[in-house]
Amino acid sequence: MLVVIILAIGALLGALILTTDVAGSSGDGHGHGHGHEGHAKASDAAAEDHEADEHGHDDEHGHDEEHAGGGDSHQEGEVELNDVQIRAAGITLATAQEAVIRSGITLPGEIAFNADxxxxxxxxLAGVVEGVTAGLGEQVKKGQVLAVIASRELAEQRSSLATAQKRLQLARTTYQREKQLWEEGISAKQDYLAAEQALREAELTVANVREQLQALGSDAGTPGALSRYEVRAPFDGMIVEKDITLGEAVSADAPVFTLSDLSSVWADVMVPAKDLGSVRVGSQAVIEATAFESRAEGTVSYIGSLVGQQNRAAVARITLSNPGGIWRPGLFVSVQVLAGEERVPVAVKPDALHTLEERPVVFVRTEQGFVAAPVATGRRDADAVEIIQGVDAGTRYALGNSFIIKSELGKGSAEHSH
Structure with a gap:
């Protein structure tokens, strides 16, 4: 029995010891698992904090970079210019506003002398040139002496006038004597009537010779040599051609000078047959020079009745006032014949338009300077361009010397690319 009791106690103690070991082992494993999980979570949190720190650092670095770059780079297409720089560059401003667009056709033309x-x-009169007092390109007045010619024909005409005047004086004296004698009853009436007829014939002869001299443009009463003939200017104008030299012989019908009053000229254009319906006498026209910047307005004064067989076009003529002499004959011009007018809500001057990346732009004024505003254009004429989209009415934009802004913008793009 004792042996049995001892064995039972030993078995019980062994069971207790085994139970305690299993529980400790289980508790150690659970604690170890929780330890690893906590370490993992701590590691993940640290990683997240580190990533957050890096992200924050990146954001801050990116913000700093963006902030640092803001002083050198700006909005695309913008040029920073203050008021002082704008004035120094000579850039002028204008305001986009409504305008009247003139429609018409544009034709090439050429300035010509006003033939009228x-x-x-x-x-x-034929003769020999004794003197030339006017030169090519000289402005002369009506009646001014241009040249002096020695003419034998003129000498004969003036001799005839002198002879006729003497005969007239004699006939007048004879008439007065015969009249007195007839009134006193001394001579017959027939002698008185014959003297009167001779007087009338002498007067007629003198008048005819004077008219012949006046037809030659010579003043019969001018003292001097009988053969001296003066070529005078028929009106105020400029000597545009000169074909006379001292000492040469000239014929009666040879042009020695061409005189033109350049205060008015013609702009001749060839109008194709398809456009003849748009061009009428009295139509307004704008003429622009192709060689330099100049423009003027005139009216269509003539349209040819015939269409050329080769070019199938008719000649149209615009009378152009030319007080300053800018429009010189032979100058090529561009003529816009106006057919109508239409008002548009927004328009800018043609010189304000520029091309950037194959797009039309207008440099709009901003607080910092100017920005290139892409625009959509519509109708246009020599004075205005319609803006359909991109610029509103009342917007201030660069006009005069606006190409400087484009140049500065090109420099900025080049530096940025570099």
């Missing part, structure tokens, strides 16, 4: 105010001066 141009004359080829001829001597009207």
């Amino acid at each position: 105010q141009t004359a080829r001066v001829v001597p009207r």
Whole structure:
């Protein structure tokens, strides 16, 4: 029994010891698992904090970079210019506003002499040139002496006038004597009537010779040599051609000077047959020079009745005032014949338009300077361009010397690319 009791106690103690070991082992494993999980969570949290720190650092670094770059780079297409720089560059501003667009057709033309105010001066008497007092390109007045010619024909005409005047004086004296004698009853009436007829014939002869001299443009009462013939200007104008030299012989019908009054000229254009319906006498026209910046307005004064067989076009003529002499004959011009007018809500001057990346732009004024505003254009004429989209009415934009802004913008793009 004792042996049995001892064995039972030993078995019980062994069971207790085994139970305690299993529980400790289980508790150690659970604690160890929780330890690893906590360490993992701590590691993940640390990683997240580190990532957050890095992200924050990156954001801050990116913000700093963006902030640092803001002083050198700006909005695309913008040029920073203050008021002082704008004035120094000579950039002028204008305001986008409504305008009247003139529609019409544009044709090439050429400035020509006004034939109504141009004359080829001829001597009207053959002779030898004794003097030339006017030069090519000289402005002369009506009646001014241009040249002096020694003419035998003129000498004969003036001799005839002198002879006729002496005969007239004798006939007048004879008439007065015969009249007195007839009134006193001394001579017959027939002698009186014959003297009167001789007087009338002498007067007629003198008048005819004077008219012949006046037809030659010579003043019969001018003292001097009988053969001296003066070529005078028929009106105010400029000597545009000169074909006379001292000492040469000239014929009566040879042009020695061409005189033109250039205060008015013609602009001749060839109008194709398809456009003849748009061009009428009295239509307004705008003429622009192709060689330099100059423009003027005139009216269509003539349209040819015939269409050329080769070019299938008719000649149209615009009378153009030319007080300053800018429009010189032979100058090529562009002529816009106006067909109508239409008002548009927004328009800018043509010089304000520029091309950037194959797009039309207008440099709009901003607080910092100017920005290139892409625009959509519509109708246009020599004075205005319609803006359909991109710029509103009342917007201030660069006009004069606006190409400087484009140049500065190009420099900025080049530096940025570099």
